[in-house]
Amino acid sequence: MSKNKLLIVDDEVEISEALSIFFRNRGFDVIVENDSEKVVGVVRQEQGIDLIIMDIKMPGLSGIDIFKQIRDMNIEVPVLFLTGSIAWAKYINVLKEYGVQEYHFVDKPVTLNFLLEKVNMILKNREGPFE
Amino acid sequence: MTLAYGFAFLSLCVVGCFILIKYAGKIKDIVKGSIRRKIALTFAAVAFTTSAIGLYFGYLGSYHLLKTIVSESIYHESFLLSRAVERIISEEIEDVRTYTDILLPSELSKNTVSPTAGMTEREKQKYFSEMDNKWEQASPEGSLHEQYLDSDISRSLEKAVKEDTGLLELFVTDAPGGLIAASGKTSGFYQGDELWWQRAIELEKNEFFIGGIEFDDSSGAYGITAALCLYNDNGDKTGVVKAVLDAKRLFKPLQSLGADQKKRIYIIDLKGDELFSPLFEGGLAQESPVIKEQFKGLIESGKSFDTLNLKGEINAKSFVAVQKIHNDFLRSSEVKWRFVMVQKNSEVFLPLKLLLIQAAVLAIVLLILLSAGIYFLSGYLSGPIKKFNTSVSRISAGNREHRVEIHTGDEIEELADNFNKMVDALVRTTVSLDELMAEVNERKRIEGELQESREYLKQKTTDLEAALEESSKTRSRMISMLDDNNQTRLKLEQSLKELKETQKMLIQSEKLVSLGHLVSEMAHEVNNPLMIISSRIQLMQMGDLKPEDREDSLGIIEKQCYRARDIIQRLLKFSKPSTTGSEEIDVNVPIEEALNLLEHQYMLENISIERNYAKDLPPVKLNKNEIEEVFLNLMKNAAEAMPDGGKITVTTSRFKDKVRVVFKDTGEGIPQRIINNIFDPFFTTKKEGTGLGLSVCYGIIKGHRGSLDYESVKGEGTSAVITLPRADKTS
Numbered sequence: 001m002s003k004n005k006l007l008i009v010d011d012e013v014e015i016s017e018a019l020s021i022f023f024r025n026r027g028f029d030v031i032v033e034n035d036s037e038k039v040v041g042v043v044r045q046e047q048g049i050d051l052i053i054m055d056i057k058m059p060g061l062s063g064i065d066i067f068k069q070i071r072d073m074n075i076e077v078p079v080l081f082l083t084g085s086i087a088w089a090k091y092i093n094v095l096k097e098y099g100v101q102e103y104h105f106v107d108k109p110v111t112l113n114f115l116l117e118k119v120n121m122i123l124k125n126r127e128g129p130f131e
Numbered sequence: 132m133t134l135a136y137g138f139a140f141l142s143l144c145v146v147g148c149f150i151l152i153k154y155a156g157k158i159k160d161i162v163k164g165s166i167r168r169k170i171a172l173t174f175a176a177v178a179f180t181t182s183a184i185g186l187y188f189g190y191l192g193s194y195h196l197l198k199t200i201v202s203e204s205i206y207h208e209s210f211l212l213s214r215a216v217e218r219i220i221s222e223e224i225e226d227v228r229t230y231t232d233i234l235l236p237s238e239l240s241k242n243t244v245s246p247t248a249g250m251t252e253r254e255k256q257k258y259f260s261e262m263d264n265k266w267e268q269a270s271p272e273g274s275l276h277e278q279y280l281d282s283d284i285s286r287s288l289e290k291a292v293k294e295d296t297g298l299l300e301l302f303v304t305d306a307p308g309g310l311i312a313a314s315g316k317t318s319g320f321y322q323g324d325e326l327w328w329q330r331a332i333e334l335e336k337n338e339f340f341i342g343g344i345e346f347d348d349s350s351g352a353y354g355i356t357a358a359l360c361l362y363n364d365n366g367d368k369t370g371v372v373k374a375v376l377d378a379k380r381l382f383k384p385l386q387s388l389g390a391d392q393k394k395r396i397y398i399i400d401l402k403g404d405e406l407f408s409p410l411f412e413g414g415l416a417q418e419s420p421v422i423k424e425q426f427k428g429l430i431e432s433g434k435s436f437d438t439l440n441l442k443g444e445i446n447a448k449s450f451v452a453v454q455k456i457h458n459d460f461l462r463s464s465e466v467k468w469r470f471v472m473v474q475k476n477s478e479v480f481l482p483l484k485l486l487l488i489q490a491a492v493l494a495i496v497l498l499i500l501l502s503a504g505i506y507f508l509s510g511y512l513s514g515p516i517k518k519f520n521t522s523v524s525r526i527s528a529g530n531r532e533h534r535v536e537i538h539t540g541d542e543i544e545e546l547a548d549n550f551n552k553m554v555d556a557l558v559r560t561t562v563s564l565d566e567l568m569a570e571v572n573e574r575k576r577i578e579g580e581l582q583e584s585r586e587y588l589k590q591k592t593t594d595l596e597a598a599l600e601e602s603s604k605t606r607s608r609m610i611s612m613l614d615d616n617n618q619t620r621l622k623l624e625q626s627l628k629e630l631k632e633t634q635k636m637l638i639q640s641e642k643l644v645s646l647g648h649l650v651s652e653m654a655h656e657v658n659n660p661l662m663i664i665s666s667r668i669q670l671m672q673m674g675d676l677k678p679e680d681r682e683d684s685l686g687i688i689e690k691q692c693y694r695a696r697d698i699i700q701r702l703l704k705f706s707k708p709s710t711t712g713s714e715e716i717d718v719n720v721p722i723e724e725a726l727n728l729l730e731h732q733y734m735l736e737n738i739s740i741e742r743n744y745a746k747d748l749p750p751v752k753l754n755k756n757e758i759e760e761v762f763l764n765l766m767k768n769a770a771e772a773m774p775d776g777g778k779i780t781v782t783t784s785r786f787k788d789k790v791r792v793v794f795k796d797t798g799e800g801i802p803q804r805i806i807n808n809i810f811d812p813f814f815t816t817k818k819e820g821t822g823l824g825l826s827v828c829y830g831i832i833k834g835h836r837g838s839l840d841y842e843s844v845k846g847e848g849t850s851a852v853i854t855l856p857r858a859d860k861t862s
Contacts, residue, residue: 012659014687018666025675057655059816084658099528108658109665112673 003029004123007046009039009054009063010082015108019053022112023119036061040069049077050123053115056083056091064091071098078122082115084108140187166513171506175498182494190487194480201479205394205452205472206436212396213454213470219381221458223297224339224357227374230291230301231359247307255307259321262309266320276316284312299354300375303361304328306368322371331358331371343400344378353378394474395445398456399426401467426471429453438476448476515543523550531558656698660691715750715858718758718790719783725762726781729770737776745784749857753835761828761839765794765851768824772798772849788857789837795850801843809841 006028010016013034020030031046033039036058043049052070056063067079081088081104088105104122106115151158161172247255269275279285288301292314302313308323322328331340342356354375361370382398425439430453441449456468515537522535534554535547667684670676676684726740769779777797784791801809805816810829832839837855 012663014663014691015659015666018663018670021670021675022666084655084662086654086658097529108662110662112666112669 003027004050005029005031005046005048006119007031007033007039007042007049007052007054009033009036009052009058009066011036011055011058015055019112019115022116026116036063036066039066040073043070043075043077044073050126051119052077052079053082053119054079056081056085056088064094067095067098067100078126079104080118080122081105082108082110166516167506167509170509170512171502174505175502178498178501182498186487186490186494189490190483193483193486197479197483201474202436202450202452205450205474208394209452209454209470209472212472213456216382216398216468216470217456217458220341220355220376220456223376223381224341226295226297227301227357227372228339228359230288230374231361231372247305247309259307259309259323262320266310271316279310280313280316282312285314288312288314297376297381298374299352299377301373303370303372305370306332308332308371311370322373327356327358327373328371331360331373332368334358334360336360336362344398355381394472397426397471397473399423399430399469399471401427401430401469426451426453426469430469441473445473445475450474450476450479515539515547519543519547519550526554531561653698657695660695660698663691664688712756713752713754715752716755717748718751718753718792718855719744719748721753721755721759722762722781722783722792725759725766728759728763729766738770738773739778741778741780743780743782745782748783748785748790749859751790751835751855752858753855754831757831758835761831761853762792762794764824764828765853769794769796769798769849769851772796777848786854789854790857792853792855793850795848797848800845800847800849801841802845806841806843810839 004027006023008016008019008023008030009032010019011034016032016034020032023030031042031049033042037060039054039061043052054063054066061069063081063083067081070077070079079100081091083105084107086107091105092100092102103118106118247258250258265275284303288303292298292301298314300314300317302317303311304322305311308321308328310317310320310322323332327340327342334340338359340356340358342358344353344355346353355378357374357376359372360368361372363369382396422441422445425441429437429439429451435454436450436452439449439451441447441451450473452472454470454472456470518537519535522533525533531554534551537544537547667688671681671684722744723742726742730740766779773796780793780795782791782793782795784793810825829839832853832855835855837853840852841849842852843849
């Protein structure tokens with residue numbers, strides 16, 4: 001079985017570093033991007049990204065903008081939003097047409113094991129019959 | 132046999148069922164997959180079973196049919212051939228009788244006196260033993276040969292043997308048993324001690340003796356002995372004639388009578404225990420005693436036909452047919468001959484086996500072709516289902532407008548239509564629910580507005596009433612009040628004071644609103660350091676970090692704690708009422724203090740500062756700590772706008788009733804698209820920024836009743852412009 005490939009997008013270097021240590025130690029292949037303007041290019045170039053963990057509020061492009069651009073390019077990689085904002089409910093309405101639901105959002109700060117469970121659940125669902 | 136095959140087939144079925152039950156799971160796995168695959172596999176399984184059963188029963192039926200036909204044909208052929216054998220032997224014996232009838236009587240009549248006539252039995256025995264010895268030692272040129280083998284009668288016998296290829300030997304003895312004449316040299320002179328002779332001398336005039344099939348030493352071939360007794364006209368016995376028939380030549384015509392190379396023919400003499408095959412190379416099959424025993428077993432059981440697993444030379448399962456050879460003289464001689472015909476099973480069934488193989492190959496080829504055909508055809512069936520599946524996925528992903536489009540005219544189309552109806556109904560319900568919610572919210576809002584208007588009207592009415600009352604009161608008090616201006620002035624001052632108080636409260640309440648907004652944003656901003664702290668601690672707890680990294684982690688955690696504290700402190704500063712701790716000072720003083728503070732840090736490394744202070748500025752009422760933070764922030768921003776170095780010009784000036792402070796940098800300028808956002812709380816373009824700086828500055832300047840503006844020209848730089856009211860114009 002090949003490693004699952006994660007892309008971690010956060011303007012906070014410390015957060016992306018901690019997450020990449022955590023996921024690498026658990027057998028994932030991790031790419032980190034701290035510059036929001038470069039994320040779309042990375043997604044387009046990198047082969048076989050299985051999941052993106054992305055902050056929402058970032059200088060330059062927001063996570064929501066990046067998500068829309070990725071989907072508009074017909075790239076169907078699942079995205080998990082990791083956000084400190086306490087008011088992310090409004091984004092569900094904005095992204096409803098893309099099939100984004102409440103369980104695609106995780107609050108900062110988060111228990112890393114919970115995040116791992118969530119990542120594994122999304123990866124498992126992705127292999128389901130309707131994807 | 133059929134029963135055995137049936138039993139084998141049944142047990143095969145039982146074993147098949149057992150395997151099916153035991154490996155049901157695995158079979159399910161194999162069949163698991165698309166409908167096409169299931170249909171094709173099921174068809175293949177059914178077709179395979181059907182063809183296998185068909186082939187099996189077809190073969191079984193053909194086998195039995197062929198067996199019946201072949202056994203019938205062999206039986207009839209053997210019957211015909213046995214009749215032929217009878218006829219051949221009869222004819223040959225008739226020939227012998229003819230020779231004796233024509234040749235012998237005239238010659239024998241010349242020599243009627245026997246050499247032993249008048250001798251006693253003892254003298255006869257002596258004479259014969261002497262003659263036997265002489266006969267054995269006689270040379271071909273000797274007188275004995277001349278007397279017996281060169282006589283007229285012997286020559287005519289020799290001529291008969293030469294002419295008739297069925298005869299090996301022919302000779303005559305007199306009544307006591309001594310040789311009279313012969314076609315060639317016999318084994319002995321005296322024949323009266325031979326069994327055949329003793330049987331022949333007892334025969335009536337028209338009877339024959341037939342011996343078994345024996346190897347004849349003198350001729351070197353297989354022969355059959357035939358003998359008859361001679362009578363003279365008076366009815367006295369005058370001698371015995373013996374003829375040896377060449378068995379192999381005798382039965383040669385059988386070959387042309389229908390026994391082809393594949394069938395073998397045997398003639399068995401049950402009495403003489405001999406086995407003879409006229410069509411066998413080498414004649415008697417003496418090397419096959421086992422076969423002989425098997426044949427005898429079959430004959431003794433009384434059957435005329437069977438299949439035997441023959442041993443010996445043939446060594447194969449074979450059809451065997453047995454026929455009796457009837458003849459009157461055979462019966463009288465007590466000779467028991469049987470005619471046996473053999474054909475190998477494998478020769479009979481070879482064409483059937485070839486046919487079975489051809490049929491099996493054809494069936495397999497057809498099976499593969501048909502299965503492939505069915506697989507492709509069943510695509511027509513499973514295609515719409517796949518399409519259906521794709522559409523359902525799209526709808527379930529939230530595409531409400533999408534519908535399933537299937538026009539196959541079958542149950543799947545019906546299902547798709549019904550599914551579309553269901554989706555329509557669901558969408559209608561969802562939409563109407565949304566509309567309902569919107570309506571409810573709209574009503575609530577209108578009700579709220581109505582309530583506000585009502586209260587406003589009520590308030591207005593009350594105010595109007597109060598005003599009317601006041602005016603009437605004023606009117607009544609006008610005269611007395613005109614006398615007392617001082618009292619009026621006091622009242623006016625009181626009103627003004629109240630007004631100011633209200634204004635202050637209003638500002639505070641606006642501040643509270645933005646504070647509420649700020650608090651929710653602050654939560655977000657604080658959550659980042661909290662995330663860093665918590666994840667570092669978790670990594671340490673779970674042992675994800677090397678011991679040497681733990682020290683760094685603690686440093687990171689501490690730094691993030693201070694970061695959280697700073698965010699909270701800035702917010703506290705923003706929310707504090709801003710008029711406390713004010714003093715009237717020259718604005719140049721806090722500027723210089725802020726600059727000193729900055730120059731002690733690394734912030735201004737590549738940046739030169741130009742101080743352009745105006746002298747004799749009017750004092751401004753300032754909260755020194757707050758205003759210093761504003762200046763610090765603005766200069767930090769200016770420095771950060773010039774990462775490669777540059778100049779900050781600080782200019783202070785008097786402007787009408789106000790004091791103006793300008794911080795000008797030589798950076799890139801603020802992009803037009805964000806210039807309207809720069810005072811929004813938490814708006815930032817910096818990677819490490821909180822986005823609080825400018826909004827806090829703005830709040831502080833507003834608190835001093837001043838103004839803060841930015842002017843920016845792309846490529847030339849940015850100016851932050853602050854105006855503050857003079858201290859004597861503040862209140």
